[in-house]
Amino acid sequence: MSTETAVLLTVRPQRPRIGKAGFLGIIGRIFAWSFLIGLAVIVIYPLLWMIFNGFKTNTELFGNPFALPQQWSWENYANAWNRGVSDFLTTSLLVTVVSTITTVLVSAWAAYGLTRVKIPFSAFWSGIILGGLMLAPAVALVPLVKMFQALGLYNTFWALMVLYTAFRIPFTTFLIRSYMIDLPMEVDEAAQIDGASRWKTFWRIILPMCKPILVSTVLLHVLFAWNEYLFAMVFTSSVGAQTLPVGLTSLMSKHGTDYPVVFAGMVIAAVPVVVLFLVCQRYFVKGLADGVGK
Amino acid sequence: MHSRIASLKGLLWLAPAILILIAFVYLPLVQNFGFATSEWDIYSGTQEFVGAKNFEKLLHDPIFWRSLGNNLLYAVMSIVFQVGAALVIAAMVESVRNARVRNSLRVIYFIPSAISITVSGLLFYFIYEPNIGMLNSALDFFGLGALAQPWLGQESTAMLGIIAMSQWQGFGYSALLFTVAIQRIPSELYEAAQIDGVGPFRRFFTITLPLVREMSGLMMIVTISGAFQVFNEVMVMTSGGPNNSTQVLGTWLYRNGFVRNDFGYAAAIAVVIFVLSLGIGLAQLWYTRKRRVEV
Numbered sequence: 001m002s003t004e005t006a007v008l009l010t011v012r013p014q015r016p017r018i019g020k021a022g023f024l025g026i027i028g029r030i031f032a033w034s035f036l037i038g039l040a041v042i043v044i045y046p047l048l049w050m051i052f053n054g055f056k057t058n059t060e061l062f063g064n065p066f067a068l069p070q071q072w073s074w075e076n077y078a079n080a081w082n083r084g085v086s087d088f089l090t091t092s093l094l095v096t097v098v099s100t101i102t103t104v105l106v107s108a109w110a111a112y113g114l115t116r117v118k119i120p121f122s123a124f125w126s127g128i129i130l131g132g133l134m135l136a137p138a139v140a141l142v143p144l145v146k147m148f149q150a151l152g153l154y155n156t157f158w159a160l161m162v163l164y165t166a167f168r169i170p171f172t173t174f175l176i177r178s179y180m181i182d183l184p185m186e187v188d189e190a191a192q193i194d195g196a197s198r199w200k201t202f203w204r205i206i207l208p209m210c211k212p213i214l215v216s217t218v219l220l221h222v223l224f225a226w227n228e229y230l231f232a233m234v235f236t237s238s239v240g241a242q243t244l245p246v247g248l249t250s251l252m253s254k255h256g257t258d259y260p261v262v263f264a265g266m267v268i269a270a271v272p273v274v275v276l277f278l279v280c281q282r283y284f285v286k287g288l289a290d291g292v293g294k
Numbered sequence: 295m296h297s298r299i300a301s302l303k304g305l306l307w308l309a310p311a312i313l314i315l316i317a318f319v320y321l322p323l324v325q326n327f328g329f330a331t332s333e334w335d336i337y338s339g340t341q342e343f344v345g346a347k348n349f350e351k352l353l354h355d356p357i358f359w360r361s362l363g364n365n366l367l368y369a370v371m372s373i374v375f376q377v378g379a380a381l382v383i384a385a386m387v388e389s390v391r392n393a394r395v396r397n398s399l400r401v402i403y404f405i406p407s408a409i410s411i412t413v414s415g416l417l418f419y420f421i422y423e424p425n426i427g428m429l430n431s432a433l434d435f436f437g438l439g440a441l442a443q444p445w446l447g448q449e450s451t452a453m454l455g456i457i458a459m460s461q462w463q464g465f466g467y468s469a470l471l472f473t474v475a476i477q478r479i480p481s482e483l484y485e486a487a488q489i490d491g492v493g494p495f496r497r498f499f500t501i502t503l504p505l506v507r508e509m510s511g512l513m514m515i516v517t518i519s520g521a522f523q524v525f526n527e528v529m530v531m532t533s534g535g536p537n538n539s540t541q542v543l544g545t546w547l548y549r550n551g552f553v554r555n556d557f558g559y560a561a562a563i564a565v566v567i568f569v570l571s572l573g574i575g576l577a578q579l580w581y582t583r584k585r586r587v588e589v
Contacts, residue, residue: 043406046421049421066431118304128320135571138525138544139571143321143329166314234552244410269412274408278401
């Protein structure tokens with residue numbers, strides 16, 4: 001399925017041109033190109049500005065906003081790193097990795113159960129799991145805070161791991177399920193005739209066959225967990241428990257006047273996911289399309 | 295007998311997901327209704343049943359209505375830009391002939407969606423900032439210096455400033471989804487149109503638009519549902535200020551629950567969000583069902 005998307009994205013025999021020949025057509029093409037290029041500039045320039053500002057001194061920052069930094073020193077980055085960004089980054093990594101594994105595993109089990117095993121009241125169970133798609137996290141916020149305070153997990157990254165897993169199971173299960181449903185049942189039957197248990201069939205056969213959708217769901221979850229703000233902000237308040245998005249805002253309020261350091265912190269937070277996206281573009285497209293398109 | 299045990303064993307596959315969801319999603323959801331109908335004494339920690347009092351308070355709270363209005367404005371603007379404009383942009387990018395240029399444009403437009411809303415929110419906070427921000431300087435550069443203003447610092451522009459950031463951040467994502475939908479359209483249709491001398495505008499309205507209708511409908515629902523859950527960008531850029539002019543349901547809930555410790559009232563706002571998101575979710579379900587039947 002992923003190769004199919006790749007083909008779709010690269011090969012396309014004949015494309016309609018922007019505008020047709022003739023005076024009007026030429027004007028139209030000039031207009032269309034200026035629009036597309038202008039839009040690209042509007043997207044890229046603020047990002048470059050952010051990167052440049054991460055290299056400026058505070059005095060330069062309050063000068064001409066379009067000027068390039070006078071010297072490219074990494075001092076702001078080092079400062080940001082030492083003022084908590086290294087901790088935020090570690091927590092973000094930890095929360096992202098752990099919650100990705102738990103979410104994808106639990107969801108893949110559920111998807112397997114829903115598509116390939118006969119279960120009593122299965123429509124009811126799938127309603128419970130997929131119904132979660134309709135619930136906004138804010139709805140459960142107040143009781144969750146009370147619950148985590150009672151559990152002693154408030155202001156720890158454990159809270160985030162649990163919440164990121166719980167609130168993403170419906171979506172992740174939904175994606176994996178819609179992929180598993182298309183795999184032929186004969187595969188399971190053949191495995192069972194060969195004496196493989198369900199457990200073995202799942203790990204050795206079905207899961208490897210779902211690789212394309214697993215890659216998409218992993219990427220989507222990483223993007224989610226790395227960037228999530230509501231839970232991170234409400235449930236954590238100290239360095240060591242805070243992830244990058246919340247850490248950045250606290251960096252901002254603590255060192256409010258030292259803006260270049262904040263810019264450096266923003267760049268550090270943005271780079272990993274942008275790189276991940278550029279490397280896995282193809283799967284992102286696929287994952288996003290599946291997420292909304294089905 | 296044997297098969298019943300086997301099928302109960304089957305439940306084990308679902309057990310982790312269901313237990314986690316019940317404990318951390320459904321239980322708090324139900325508890326929230328209890329919270330919404332009670333008043334908390336934060337000093338003694340006791341909870342007292344007050345019936346619909348919190349909901350009555352909602353009706354008479356001008357900031358609640360303002361928040362709801364801001365969410366609506368958010369939804370309308372997002373439909374214009376993330377559904378309307380994004381579709382036009384996707385169609386334009388798809389009609390670029392050079393594959394490399396096409397792909398680069400797509401990737402460039404998507405980059406803001408990969409970085410977090412927090413980073414983009416902070417970035418635009420600085421862009422709008424009157425002292426170091428580049429927006430006022432840019433206006434100055436183009437001779438529009440008279441338009442320079444403290445964008446996030448005044449009621450008249452703050453909400454629009456936040457919404458503009460959010461469009462910048464999200465249009466590439468929607469455009470990418472529309473790209474996928476456009477690529478599913480058989481290219482013969484475009485070729486035939488071209489042979490018949492149909493211009494690009496008519497091609498868009500007679501081929502592209504009708505054939506991505508499904509995706510547009512879904513995108514609209516997803517966009518509306520997102521607009522009612524807005525929290526991050528507002529919190530980062532203005533925290534609801536100045537003078538509560540940029541409050542949305544999410545931030546108003548947060549402020550009441552976690553700044554003012556009025557949990558009952560926060561829970562009542564949460565019920566409103568619940569009803570709205572459930573309604574939108576059911577609309578989506580209805581829409582996909584209908585589509586399946588039609589296809």
